[in-house]
Amino acid sequence: MKYRLILMLWVVFAIEINAQNDESVFIKEIFDNALTNQYAYNNLEHLCKFAPGRLVGSENSLLAVEYMKQYFENLDVDSVYLQEFTTPVWKCDSSSVFILSSADKPIMLHCDALGPSPSSQSEGITAEVIEVKSLAELEKLGREVVSGKIVFFNRKWDHTFVRTFEGYGNAVDQRSRGPEKAAEYGAVAVIIRSVTNSMDHFPHTGNTHFTDKKIPAVAIGTLDADLLSEHLIKDSKAKVRVFVDAEEIPEAKTYNLIAEFKGKEKPEEIIVIGSHIDTWFNTQGAHDDGAGVVMTSDVLRIFKELEIENKRTIRVVIYMDEELYQSGGKAYAKYVKGAGEKHYLALESDGGAFTPSMFTVDGSVENVRGIARFLEYLEPYGIDKIKAGWGGVDIGPLKEMKVPLMSYGTDSQRYFDLHHSANDTFDKINLRELQLGSGCITSIIYLIDKYGIE
Ligand SMILES: [Zn+2]
Secondary structure (H helix, E strand, O other), rough: OOOHHHHHHHHHHHHHHHHHHHHHHHHHHHHHHHHOOHHHHHHHHHHHHHOOOOOOOOOOHHHHHHHHHHEEEEEEEEEEEEEEEEEEEEEEEEEEEEOOOOOOOOOEOOOOOOOOOOOOOOOEEEEEEEEEOOOHHHHHHHHHHHHHOOOOOOOOOEEEOHHHHHHHHOOOOHHHHHHHHHHHOOEEEEEEEEEOHHHHHHOOOEEEEOOOOOOOOEEEEEEHHHHHHHHHOOOOOEEEEEEEEEEEEEEEEEEEEEEOOOOEOOOOOOOEEEEEOOOOOOOHHHHHHHHHHHHHHHHHHHHHHHHOOEEEEEEEEEEEOOOOOOOHHHHHHHHHHOOOEEEEEEEEEOOOOOOEEEEEOOOHHHHHHHHOOOOHHHHHOOOOOEEEEEOOOOHHHHHHHHHOOOEEEEEEOHHHHOOOOOOOOOOOHHHHHHHHHHHHHHHHHHHHHHHOOO
């Protein structure tokens, strides 16, 4: 009896090991395909070279969507269509910042407007500058000191954060809330130190939140910020001229792009994967987030080439407007709610295409556990963690409908050198890292679809 039980246990164990081996062999096939094809890389090159600066409302944003639509049509997916919605749009034609000094010639600083900064008058805004390191410091100075001045937020990036997304989180309030706060105290314009860990002349733009009163707001490069700060130590009364030529239009038509393979067993259960195609006006947006677009789009190609019989519907959504108003993600969630669709899971990639590192899951404990059990299949390809964490900006609105969210994460050390700046160009993309990204995302989606996440 005892021997029979041992034998039975051994058989069960052997079957399980075999199933795992089979799956590992198939995951290798997925990676073999990803690592020997350049579709994602070629698509990204096209987006970067032929549709840079694809901010929502721009002609290039539509060219980019059209290009990816063509790609899905050529793939012969089950359906591909545009999802129309309206959103405010903003464009910036030019901006400049000069230190005006009685002793020297005007000194030009490298700058880009924050979105959606209003225009200055055509001759620019000239005023004295108040340098602060935080919103709290601004508050302490109060209206009496700040009114009529240009506020210069110059808190440096804290290099002690090992994870750069945490460093970013620690510094970004100067950009996201600084201009609004300064306007409240009567400032006439705002200059921020770019939110980046690198020391160079690249301005890094980004969005800023205004309520009622809007004032022109620009980012300057970190070396430029040091220069301005040093100048203010020498001459605290030095004036600066800020010029912005920009326009906000309250309503315009734009589109998300949707492509999918219908599920063979449970077509009504949708696994949605995607990334944002828009970029800031000053950049090719190679890592942020052209890379996410082409890696998530590559999932459908690999599914097709390997003839994967997906149980659930696998849908790619290419979101418009993550950067400025996050209107694409909101429009998509509104559609899902209205149509009463059931979303099984949503994955977003918006952390660049560097060496694969992890998947994070924003869902129940069971969801995290259910997805983390696939780690063993992905460890050989560089994924060393699957843990609870961040979902994504575009998929964020789906959380209200209790959809488990997840995010693809890569080595973050170089991401903020490039983020939202003219430095985020196609030559910063490493072919192998991008291909590994396609392989990682395809594999996790394949495993989730096949085995579920409960
Ligand atoms: Zn992004």
